[in-house]
Amino acid sequence: MHQDLASTALAPCLPRKQQAPAATCPELANYLPLGDNELTRLMAIARPVPVAAHRRLFLDGEPADDTFLLSSGAVRTFRLLPDGRRLITAFMFEGDFLGFTVDGRYEFAAETITPARLCRIPRRRLDALLDDCPRLRNALLHFATEELRLAQDHMVLLGRKSATEKLASFLLHLARRHARDGRTTEPMQVPLPMTRGDVADHLGLTTETVSRTLTQLRATGAIDIPSLRSVTVLHPGALAALADGG
Amino acid sequence: MHQDLASTALAPCLPRKQQAPAATCPELANYLPLGDNELTRLMAIARPVPVAAHRRLFLDGEPADDTFLLSSGAVRTFRLLPDGRRLITAFMFEGDFLGFTVDGRYEFAAETITPARLCRIPRRRLDALLDDCPRLRNALLHFATEELRLAQDHMVLLGRKSATEKLASFLLHLARRHARDGRTTEPMQVPLPMTRGDVADHLGLTTETVSRTLTQLRATGAIDIPSLRSVTVLHPGALAALADGG
DNA sequence: CGATGGCTTGACATTCATCAATGTATGTGG
DNA sequence: CCACATACATTGATGAATGTCAAGCCATCG
Numbered sequence: 001m002h003q004d005l006a007s008t009a010l011a012p013c014l015p016r017k018q019q020a021p022a023a024t025c026p027e028l029a030n031y032l033p034l035g036d037n038e039l040t041r042l043m044a045i046a047r048p049v050p051v052a053a054h055r056r057l058f059l060d061g062e063p064a065d066d067t068f069l070l071s072s073g074a075v076r077t078f079r080l081l082p083d084g085r086r087l088i089t090a091f092m093f094e095g096d097f098l099g100f101t102v103d104g105r106y107e108f109a110a111e112t113i114t115p116a117r118l119c120r121i122p123r124r125r126l127d128a129l130l131d132d133c134p135r136l137r138n139a140l141l142h143f144a145t146e147e148l149r150l151a152q153d154h155m156v157l158l159g160r161k162s163a164t165e166k167l168a169s170f171l172l173h174l175a176r177r178h179a180r181d182g183r184t185t186e187p188m189q190v191p192l193p194m195t196r197g198d199v200a201d202h203l204g205l206t207t208e209t210v211s212r213t214l215t216q217l218r219a220t221g222a223i224d225i226p227s228l229r230s231v232t233v234l235h236p237g238a239l240a241a242l243a244d245g246g
Numbered sequence: 247m248h249q250d251l252a253s254t255a256l257a258p259c260l261p262r263k264q265q266a267p268a269a270t271c272p273e274l275a276n277y278l279p280l281g282d283n284e285l286t287r288l289m290a291i292a293r294p295v296p297v298a299a300h301r302r303l304f305l306d307g308e309p310a311d312d313t314f315l316l317s318s319g320a321v322r323t324f325r326l327l328p329d330g331r332r333l334i335t336a337f338m339f340e341g342d343f344l345g346f347t348v349d350g351r352y353e354f355a356a357e358t359i360t361p362a363r364l365c366r367i368p369r370r371r372l373d374a375l376l377d378d379c380p381r382l383r384n385a386l387l388h389f390a391t392e393e394l395r396l397a398q399d400h401m402v403l404l405g406r407k408s409a410t411e412k413l414a415s416f417l418l419h420l421a422r423r424h425a426r427d428g429r430t431t432e433p434m435q436v437p438l439p440m441t442r443g444d445v446a447d448h449l450g451l452t453t454e455t456v457s458r459t460l461t462q463l464r465a466t467g468a469i470d471i472p473s474l475r476s477v478t479v480l481h482p483g484a485l486a487a488l489a490d491g492g
Numbered sequence: 493c494g495a496t497g498g499c500t501t502g503a504c505a506t507t508c509a510t511c512a513a514t515g516t517a518t519g520t521g522g
Numbered sequence: 523c524c525a526c527a528t529a530c531a532t533t534g535a536t537g538a539a540t541g542t543c544a545a546g547c548c549a550t551c552g
Contacts, residue, residue, distance in 0.1 A: 089398050102391040161327075204405030228530080
């Protein structure tokens with residue numbers, strides 16, 4: 001079902017020398033607090049990669065040859081158990097770094113959910129650049145730290161929250177993230193690019209429970225569900241109260 | 247119940263200038279692959295802190311003024327929900343770094359489980375040292391990365407494993423960790439410094455379920471439980487098979 | 493030696509998973 | 523453009539895993 005990315009979306013990028021002006025990733029500037037010089041050097045090694053929906057970017061355990069900046073679209077990162085059970089460790093959106101590792105192997109698999117644009121940064125070159133670019137190093141360290149913080153939050157969610165609390169927390173998280181990136185509509189309409197099954201595999205539930213719990217949340221008036229792929233947060237306060245059993 | 251550390255164990259360290267030869271942390275050398283020069287500089291800012299059992303080291307959200315290296319004993323790191331539910335994000339042992347953060351606030355709370363010895367490293371001085379000590383920076387980055395990898399593993403455990411799988415995974419993890427640090431006995435006897443309640447709060451279960459599941463595991467012959475605070479892994483293969491439903 | 497906290501075991505309750513049927517959106521080929 | 527196929531979503535009925543409540547046991551520590 002899932003084609004390997006290397007043979008499809010990434011392939012067109014490999015023969016870089018043929019196109020006279022190599023494509024660049026100007027959007028890097030939007031996500032990294034860097035000086036002109038550092039940005040120029042980073043852009044020199046980054047290449048834009050458009051990827052279709054539902055394509056695998058990499059698998060966990062593979063050599064981590066590239067780091068990616070996601071500049072549009074949504075990605076899921078996950079781990080599988082031998083029998084196929086899946087846990088989606090995170091959903092990634094515009095501005096997130098993906099696949100940055102220090103020990104040379106990806107720690108999770110990643111697939112696009114929607115069509116996406118990525119900036120692909122070869123690891124060897126990035127490492128070299130990091131050596132004398134403290135601000136970039138710092139920026140990546142901040143991303144890694146944030147990732148760890150989110151992982152801690154999520155462990156609490158997975159280990160100690162009820163289905164309702166899980167959904168409320170998740171929707172709030174999505175809403176905040178969406179507000180952070182883009183525009184804040186009132187009432188806040190939040191896109192849900194992932195399926196109910198994806199949500200279930202992120203929250204440690206089943207599709208059915210996600211569906212039922214969303215229906216219940218709608219019944220409380222905290223949210224509305226105008227379409228399958230979006231949720232309107234009508235009452236953030238109520239949702240926040242539900243999110244940790246307050 | 248839990249006294250604040252600052253008023254007790256840490257206090258003797260604060261007036262550093264009074265003791266003629268300031269105490270040092272020679273054990274840092276055991277855990278960090280550093281050159282003599284870097285090690286000397288790190289030891290110059292690190293101070294040993296003995297801490298009794300069941301003392302709080304810090305709370306999540308507090309200013310992260312110190313980073314610690316745990317040189318003996320066991321520590322639990324955790325988060326609390328407003329109503330008191332607890333999730334223990336990790337157990338820390340000899341050689342683990344604790345409280346290293348980039349944004350100035352601790353991301354979780356930490357308490358000793360047993361009496362412990364810590365090397366306390368003031369954050370401001372550590373940051374300064376990191377700026378021109380790439381190997382130390384690299385070592386800390388590796389620790390942070392490892393922490394993230396463990397967090398991913400644990401999310402899979404919390405979200406997708408049964409009680410039996412959780413306990414089997416946990417015991418294997420402890421056994422491997424113990425083998426890595428210290429000596430490997432045959433059959434492998436693994437200390438369990440934490441209570442059943444701690445284990446439950448780490449695995450997203452209740453004390454009762456932990457107790458029952460351990461009894462079941464013993465019945466399978468995979469482990470023995472010679473005392474409340476230790477487990478003997480009789481059949482690592484069987485335990486590994488149980489750990490992910492293989 | 494008694495008290496306290498931790499552990500185990502049992503009976504029962506509850507949440508959520510499972511199984512099953514139906515409904516709905518999406519995309520494709522005729 | 524429509525009809526169909528497919529994947530996804532919802533809803534209901536049922537069951538299993540685990541939580542809750544309760545009692546008693548055991549170990550440790552003053």
